Amino acid sequence: MNPELDALKPYPFERLKALMAGVTPPADLTHIPLSIGEPQHAPPTSVLESLNHHVGAVARYPSTLGLPELRATIADWATRRFNLAPQSLDPQRQVLPVNGTREAIFAFVQAALDRSRPARVAVPNPFYQIYEGATLLAGGQPLYLDCRADKGFLPDLEAVPAAAWREVQLVFVCSPGNPTGAVTPLEDFKRLIALADEHDFIVASDECYSELYLDESAPPPGLLEACAALGRHDYRRCIVFHSLSKRSNLPGLRSGFVAGDEALIAPFARYRTYHGCAMSLQVQQASTVAWGDEAHVQANREIYRQTFAAVVECLAPVLDFPSPQASFYLWPAVPDGDDETFARELYSQQHVTVLPGRYMSRESSQGNPGNGRVRMALVADPDTTLEAARRIRRFIEEHY
Numbered sequence: 109m110n111p112e113l114d115a116l117k118p119y120p121f122e123r124l125k126a127l128m129a130g131v132t133p134p135a136d137l138t139h140i141p142l143s144i145g146e147p148q149h150a151p152p153t154s155v156l157e158s159l160n161h162h163v164g165a166v167a168r169y170p171s172t173l174g175l176p177e178l179r180a181t182i183a184d185w186a187t188r189r190f191n192l193a194p195q196s197l198d199p200q201r202q203v204l205p206v207n208g209t210r211e212a213i214f215a216f217v218q219a220a221l222d223r224s225r226p227a228r229v230a231v232p233n234p235f236y237q238i239y240e241g242a243t244l245l246a247g248g249q250p251l252y253l254d255c256r257a258d259k260g261f262l263p264d265l266e267a268v269p270a271a272a273w274r275e276v277q278l279v280f281v282c283s284p285g286n287p288t289g290a291v292t293p294l295e296d297f298k299r300l301i302a303l304a305d306e307h308d309f310i311v312a313s314d315e316c317y318s319e320l321y322l323d324e325s326a327p328p329p330g331l332l333e334a335c336a337a338l339g340r341h342d343y344r345r346c347i348v349f350h351s352l353s354k355r356s357n358l359p360g361l362r363s364g365f366v367a368g369d370e371a372l373i374a375p376f377a378r379y380r381t382y383h384g385c386a387m388s389l390q391v392q393q394a395s396t397v398a399w400g401d402e403a404h405v406q407a408n409r410e411i412y413r414q415t416f417a418a419v420v421e422c423l424a425p426v427l428d429f430p431s432p433q434a435s436f437y438l439w440p441a442v443p444d445g446d447d448e449t450f451a452r453e454l455y456s457q458q459h460v461t462v463l464p465g466r467y468m469s470r471e472s473s474q475g476n477p478g479n480g481r482v483r484m485a486l487v488a489d490p491d492t493t494l495e496a497a498r499r500i501r502r503f504i505e506e507h508y
């Protein structure tokens with residue numbers, strides 16, 4: 109087998125399982141997992157109905173490019189959502205359906221990296237581990253950009269020396285961020301685009317949490333929006349990744365899209381033709397319904413808003429965390445700085461699982477930016493999540 113597979117690091121959940129081995133939580137408390145970022149709210153009925161209605165379409169092969177009506181619906185959605193110039197995002201040439209952003213992120217890196225020269229991929233640190241694994245399997249090396257509290261949990265672009273940028277072929281942005289929830293401001297996207305032009309790299313923006321935000325009047329900006337604001341209507345060097353998993357509570361549908369520069373999308377479509385990852389027609393039909401409706405997304409945000417309000421009120425007196433704006437995560441510092449012990453003891457005493465921050469990040473010259481923090485995914489219904497928060501508070505008050 110490919111020896112590069114050995115370079116893949118254990119996935120955070122494997123490490124969590126090992127951490128909890130041998131621990132027996134109290135049997136009288138139900139388990140509340142805050143460790144996994146899997147949405148638990150109900151998916152929209154209209155999408156499920158469409159899925160059922162089109163089940164017969166599995167009798168046909170889908171095409172890699174996808175149905176024109178799906179691509180047109182996506183282009184309309186992205187144009188509205190990110191204030192793009194009308195008709196500037198061509199559904200035929202600048203949009204591709206993908207089977208969720210995880211699949212697309214992995215595949216895009218394989219298609220994008222040029223192995224004949226140094227292939228650095230800049231990733232936020234802490235980060236979603238697929239960026240790193242995809243890079244290693246494509247023969248590249250990650251360049252970790254620390255996201256620390258003093259910089260608002262955003263990468264410090266100015267701290268990267270020009271010599272390092274010159275080896276970078278691809279930069280991942282994750283906004284809103286997993287696990288920090290930090291939202292990349294439009295100005296940072298613009299700066300990154302300027303750096304991409306200067307040093308000839310691609311900007312890949314993972315925006316799978318973009319529709320989960322707390323302030324209805326302030327949706328997080330996106331990379332294509334920054335392009336539009338710069339008058340860069342061809343979206344040169346830029347590609348975005350979007351998903352129905354969080355927006356519409358459809359993580360099992362495996363449906364998302366990529367959009368952006370035609371010079372990136374066309375070769376990526378060619379790669380995908382060989383890879384064989386066309387989206388099934390039934391899923392394409394259901395996805396068209398999902399991207400065409402905002403009411404269910406607003407209702408979804410409203411539930412997260414209730415959850416966050418209750419959990420923040422409960423935990424703010426005992427934990428320090430960045431004020432949540434978007435995504436469904438809290439990223440608190442643990443009271444004594446030992447994230448692994450906190451997670452293990454919390455599970456052992458309160459039957460609540462959280463993810464140690466260090467499992468999502470790597471050592472850098474200034475230490476590991478995930479050390480001393482834990483990730484809490486507030487994905488269950490508001491009552492269950494508040495119950496978890498109450499147990500966490502009790503645990504902290506008793507032990508720290």
Ligand SMILES: Cc1ncc(COP(=O)(O)O)c(C=O)c1O
Pocket residue numbers: 145207208209210211236282286314316350351352353359363364
């Ligand atoms: C930052 C980030 N990107 C991408 C994904 C993949 O999501 P999906 O493949 O369901 O679109 C996740 C899933 O948790 C994530 O946290």
